[in-house]
Amino acid sequence: MDTISLTHNVKSCILLLYLVLALITGAAYILGFMKKNVENFKTRMKSFWIIVILFTAAFMFNKLAAIIFIMLISYLALKEFFSMIPTRRSDRRVLLWAYLSIPIQFYFIYTGWIAMFYLFIPLYLFLLIPLRMVLIGDTDGFLKSCGTIHWALMTCVYAIGYFAVYFSIPETVNPIGGALGFLLYILILTISNDFMQYLFGKTLGKHKITPKVSPNKTVEGLLGGVVSTAVIAGILAKFLTPFSFWQAFILGAILAIAGFFGDITMSAIKRDIGVKDTGALLPGHGGILDRLDSMIFTVPLFFHYVAYYYNIGILN
Numbered sequence: 001m002d003t004i005s006l007t008h009n010v011k012s013c014i015l016l017l018y019l020v021l022a023l024i025t026g027a028a029y030i031l032g033f034m035k036k037n038v039e040n041f042k043t044r045m046k047s048f049w050i051i052v053i054l055f056t057a058a059f060m061f062n063k064l065a066a067i068i069f070i071m072l073i074s075y076l077a078l079k080e081f082f083s084m085i086p087t088r089r090s091d092r093r094v095l096l097w098a099y100l101s102i103p104i105q106f107y108f109i110y111t112g113w114i115a116m117f118y119l120f121i122p123l124y125l126f127l128l129i130p131l132r133m134v135l136i137g138d139t140d141g142f143l144k145s146c147g148t149i150h151w152a153l154m155t156c157v158y159a160i161g162y163f164a165v166y167f168s169i170p171e172t173v174n175p176i177g178g179a180l181g182f183l184l185y186i187l188i189l190t191i192s193n194d195f196m197q198y199l200f201g202k203t204l205g206k207h208k209i210t211p212k213v214s215p216n217k218t219v220e221g222l223l224g225g226v227v228s229t230a231v232i233a234g235i236l237a238k239f240l241t242p243f244s245f246w247q248a249f250i251l252g253a254i255l256a257i258a259g260f261f262g263d264i265t266m267s268a269i270k271r272d273i274g275v276k277d278t279g280a281l282l283p284g285h286g287g288i289l290d291r292l293d294s295m296i297f298t299v300p301l302f303f304h305y306v307a308y309y310y311n312i313g314i315l316n
Helices: 008-033 039-059 063-084 089-110 114-136 142-168 178-204 219-240 245-273 288-292 295-309
Strands: 208-210 214-218
Touching (some): 008 039, 008 219, 063 142, 063 288, 089 142, 178 219, 208 219, 208 245, 288 295
């Protein structure tokens, strides 16, 4: 059974991540003792602990365990999406096909058939879903339903599947961090970007960017997140990736902007549907998609950057 390479730098960064979480959590409780209103932030920190512990536990075993864990997240995200959006009664038989695509997609990843991973949902499910709907014969709302189901698959199965595709990157590409080093790097950057945009937006935010989509998003929050994430990316690159400081600095800024657009895209969907959160699975965070909205944009983008820059032959 394939094991996941845990280099010394990866182990050190995981320990550092736990230390940072402990310090932030301690600071939140100290502020609470000082009668500051930080209850919501403390709740969010509890969810961060749950997320980090589950992720690290899954990756400590082997490749199969990690892929099964990510597949479970994909299932929960898709279920959450379908419970959030209105669907036609006749679509229930089509949704079964959508759920069955999850184990098939992750089987392609586990066996290393990455070319089929690329094509299965964007192309084959794009053709098969409307085919199944046509056979049912309900044409009322056909186009909207077809687009909604495929968008759900692209978001919850295809994009989230990229978390597992990182294991297809050869260890030799990144000797100091391995494939897990790349994945840990993008996860830390995305979470840091979310936190820094929240922090700068709360403390300095005055000018709203998208008041009709996400009223709490500000220019100051975005710029603060971009600059701080770029700095973190440059510093962290030395320990987890083969990137130079300035290469990682520019990449960090791009990923921060991508994460911002992932966040407000999910906000636009929720506003269209009329819900505040995609679910209630994570205390203080809402649902799975509330927490992964930024990563749905950043994780695939970073993977393709690595594959292109290092000319990785992944079309097997």
